[in-house]
Amino acid sequence: MFLWIVQRDLLLAVRRRSDVLTTLFFFIIVVSLFPLSVGPEMNMLRMMAPGIVWVAALLASMLSLGRLFANDYLDGTLEQMLLSPQSLSVLVLGKALAHWLATGVPLVMMAPVLGIQYDLPTDALFVLTLSLLLGTPVLSLIGAIGAALTLGLRGGGVLVSLLVLPLYIPVLIFGAGAVEAIMAGIDYDAHLSLLGAFLLVSVVFAPWAAAASLRVSME
Amino acid sequence: MLQGTNLACVRGDRKLFESISFTLEAGGLMLVNGPNGSGKTSLLRILCGLSSPAMGKIIWNGIAIGSLGSEYYLDLTYIGHLSGTKDDLTALENLRISSALCGTKITDMQARDALENMGMGGREFLPAKILSQGQRRRVALARLLVCRTKLWVLDEPLAALDVSAVKLIQKLLEQHLKLGGMIVMTTHQKIDVTAASTVQLQLA
Amino acid sequence: MAINWYKYASPASFYSLAGKMIPFFAVVAFGLLVVGLYIGFFVAPTDFQQGEAYRIIFIHVPAAWMSMFLYVVMAFWAGIGLAFNTRLSSMMATAIAPTGALFTFLALWTGSLWGKPMWGTWWVWDARLTSELILLFLYIGFMSLQAAIDDSRRADKAGAIIALVGVINIPIIYFSVQWWNTLHQGASVSVTQAPTMASTMLTGMMVMVFASWMYSIAVILKRVRVIILERESHTAWVAELRQKGVL
Numbered sequence: 001m002f003l004w005i006v007q008r009d010l011l012l013a014v015r016r017r018s019d020v021l022t023t024l025f026f027f028i029i030v031v032s033l034f035p036l037s038v039g040p041e042m043n044m045l046r047m048m049a050p051g052i053v054w055v056a057a058l059l060a061s062m063l064s065l066g067r068l069f070a071n072d073y074l075d076g077t078l079e080q081m082l083l084s085p086q087s088l089s090v091l092v093l094g095k096a097l098a099h100w101l102a103t104g105v106p107l108v109m110m111a112p113v114l115g116i117q118y119d120l121p122t123d124a125l126f127v128l129t130l131s132l133l134l135g136t137p138v139l140s141l142i143g144a145i146g147a148a149l150t151l152g153l154r155g156g157g158v159l160v161s162l163l164v165l166p167l168y169i170p171v172l173i174f175g176a177g178a179v180e181a182i183m184a185g186i187d188y189d190a191h192l193s194l195l196g197a198f199l200l201v202s203v204v205f206a207p208w209a210a211a212a213s214l215r216v217s218m219e
Numbered sequence: 220m221l222q223g224t225n226l227a228c229v230r231g232d233r234k235l236f237e238s239i240s241f242t243l244e245a246g247g248l249m250l251v252n253g254p255n256g257s258g259k260t261s262l263l264r265i266l267c268g269l270s271s272p273a274m275g276k277i278i279w280n281g282i283a284i285g286s287l288g289s290e291y292y293l294d295l296t297y298i299g300h301l302s303g304t305k306d307d308l309t310a311l312e313n314l315r316i317s318s319a320l321c322g323t324k325i326t327d328m329q330a331r332d333a334l335e336n337m338g339m340g341g342r343e344f345l346p347a348k349i350l351s352q353g354q355r356r357r358v359a360l361a362r363l364l365v366c367r368t369k370l371w372v373l374d375e376p377l378a379a380l381d382v383s384a385v386k387l388i389q390k391l392l393e394q395h396l397k398l399g400g401m402i403v404m405t406t407h408q409k410i411d412v413t414a415a416s417t418v419q420l421q422l423a
Numbered sequence: 424m425a426i427n428w429y430k431y432a433s434p435a436s437f438y439s440l441a442g443k444m445i446p447f448f449a450v451v452a453f454g455l456l457v458v459g460l461y462i463g464f465f466v467a468p469t470d471f472q473q474g475e476a477y478r479i480i481f482i483h484v485p486a487a488w489m490s491m492f493l494y495v496v497m498a499f500w501a502g503i504g505l506a507f508n509t510r511l512s513s514m515m516a517t518a519i520a521p522t523g524a525l526f527t528f529l530a531l532w533t534g535s536l537w538g539k540p541m542w543g544t545w546w547v548w549d550a551r552l553t554s555e556l557i558l559l560f561l562y563i564g565f566m567s568l569q570a571a572i573d574d575s576r577r578a579d580k581a582g583a584i585i586a587l588v589g590v591i592n593i594p595i596i597y598f599s600v601q602w603w604n605t606l607h608q609g610a611s612v613s614v615t616q617a618p619t620m621a622s623t624m625l626t627g628m629m630v631m632v633f634a635s636w637m638y639s640i641a642v643i644l645k646r647v648r649v650i651i652l653e654r655e656s657h658t659a660w661v662a663e664l665r666q667k668g669v670l
Contacts, residue, residue, distance in 0.1 A: 001319070004316070004319050004320075008316050011308070011312070012305065012307055012308070015307035015308070016307060071305075074301075075301055075302070075303055075304065075305060075306075076299055076300070076301025076302060076303035077303045077305065077317075077320075079269065079297070079299055079301065079303065080297075080303050080317060080320050080321065081320060082269060083267055083268075083269070083292050083295060083297050083321070084289075084292060084320050084321060084322065085289045085290075085292040085293045085321070085322040086289070086320075086322070087289065145584070145585075145588060149568060149581045149584060149585060150568070150571070153571045153572060154571060155571065156571075159567055159568060159571055162560070162563060162564045162567050162568075163564045163568060163585055165560070166557050166560040166561050166564060166589075166592075166596070167588065167589075167592055167596075169557060169596055169599060169600075170592075170595050170596055170598075170599035173599045173600070173602065173603045174599065174602075177602075177603065177606060180606075181606075198595075205591075209584060209587075209588055212584060213581065213584050216577055216580040216581050216584065217577065217581065218269060218270075219269065219270040219271070219576070219577060219580075230574075231573075231574065232656070232657045
């Protein structure tokens with residue numbers, strides 16, 4: 001069943017390629033705006049790169065949250081999911097995984113290219129990609145709670161940012177921190193381990209909280 | 220056996236209905252009637268456990284559905300206003316996925332048979348977005364052919380259907396009742412379905 | 424002595440109970456506030472390092488404590504409301520949020536006022552100030568979510584979920600911010616390095632803490648009363664109050 005949901009959502013994402021591409025291009029544009037606003041001085045850009053790429057990834061992932069449940073909500077599929085004999089948490093986990101595969105993974109793959117724009121050294125590029133790989137699924141999982149709570153509300157898109165961005169802060173700190181650590185020549189293992197821990201905790205708790213939120217929102 | 224005891228529903232400040240009680244035996248049909256805004260859909264959603272009543276409870280085979288949890292959903296099929304068909308998927312994909320969601324995995328062949336029976340033969344591979352309202356409805360209702368659930372809760376199943384489809388659905392409902400199933404439905408149309416017992420529930 | 428707690432869990436009886444309690448808490452809060460401020464501004468000695476500017480802590484520290492504490496209390500009541508479907512607990516949570524946000528804002532404001540003479544700048548990305556800022560975001564998130572939902576039942580439950588998720592995250596956020604802070608600045612500046620306090624300072628601060636408590640209780644009860652009236656406006660007992668001309 002879990003695989004069914006993942007497969008279905010990916011199939012839908014493929015049929016709606018433009019949505020996936022929009023998120024990706026948003027990410028690229030935001031990252032490219034910074035040199036234009038603070039100037040092309042390479043040393044400064046190199047220092048800012050981890051933070052910029054991470055913040056842009058945060059925003060891109062958040063913007064795509066609207067699609068996580070909204071379409072299913074509008075056409076009645078979500079009602080059916082609530083009435084499924086399957087556990088709703090598992091369905092939510094499947095949807096979050098599909099969301100990450102469709103929006104998170106493209107960001108992760110794009111990140112090294114953007115890092116090159118900022119003249120990051122190779123080892124930093126590697127850590128940047130790795131930290132995003134561990135961190136972006138957490139964003140999808142936590143975001144699922146926010147998306148579920150704001151389902152069908154006026155101005156849900158802006159509201160969801162108020163709800164989830166503060167919760168994203170730890171991921172941001174350790175994600176960007178890992179890259180800064182390696183650039184400063186410090187050990188970055190602790191950062192990545194903590195990101196991994198966040199991932200584990202959110203895999204266990206977030207689907208459950210999001211499922212509860214869906215039930216509240218659908219009532 | 221499905222029972223509702225002393226149900227009440229409140230929306231905002233307004234009481235939609237109160238002290239509604241009923242019993243539905245195997246093979247029974249319950250028709251929920253009432254003008255627009257009288258709470259028909261709310262009642263059906265309460266029956267499904269989608270929302271909880273302000274008062275009273277729903278009992279399925281002697282156990283309150285709140286404590287049954289997902290076990291109840293093994294016996295239930297609900298088709299609401301929204302058909303749950305995805306614009307970007309074909310009729311066939313829609314049917315297969317929606318039945319998998321309700322716990323019945325069906326093969327390609329079964330799905331094609333069901334669509335054929337619903338008069339959708341030859342249109343299985345069309346994306347749902349180019350289907351008409353009535354055709355989407357048929358795709359949604361095709362699920363009734365493949366699911367093996369006892370209790371069907373249908374919200375305006377006949378809306379947007381043409382005469383032949385209405386006949387088809389009525390036959391389907393009758394068959395389900397004959398096999399000992401139960402149906403709770405709302406409709407604005409006259410329907411002609413013989414059942415072991417028919418309960419008329421009037422909402423003010 | 425058996426008190427019938429359930430009786431007070433019904434909005435109607437809580438409404439009148441709260442009405443009787445508010446004046447008491449309000450008077451005590453006012454008295455403590457006057458005493459606390461007097462000690463803070465006139466009795467407590469001038470700090471030899473920080474001069475007179477340190478006196479802002481008589482407001483800053485109680486506000487910061489209350490801001491964090493109220494979030495936990497809010498999440499507690501919201502959680503109770505979610506678990507046991509008790510409307511009054513959810514109303515309590517809704518009533519606490521604005522007061523909590525107010526204290527958070529006060530803590531930030533006074534922190535920045537303190538920062539100017541201490542560090543020569545209005546804002547320092549100090550771990551505590553940053554956490555406090557994030558706490559303000561969490562309060563705002565909770566309040567905007569509830570404000571966006573029309574159905575009060577859904578608003579209660581949705582608010583409860585986000586409050587509980589927030590309360591689980593607060594330690595994680597706090598820890599992350601600490602880590603981030605030590606990594607980037609070292610321990611060079613810190614608001615927390617309070618010099619050993621004279622006992623009058625401590626007394627003054629504790630009095631102010633109690634004043635904040637009493638104030639919070641009074642204001643929150645008042646707000647709960649308003650929320651009760653709003654939500655129960657269609658019931659018989661509110662109509663009765665209206666007839667009596669109490670409203």
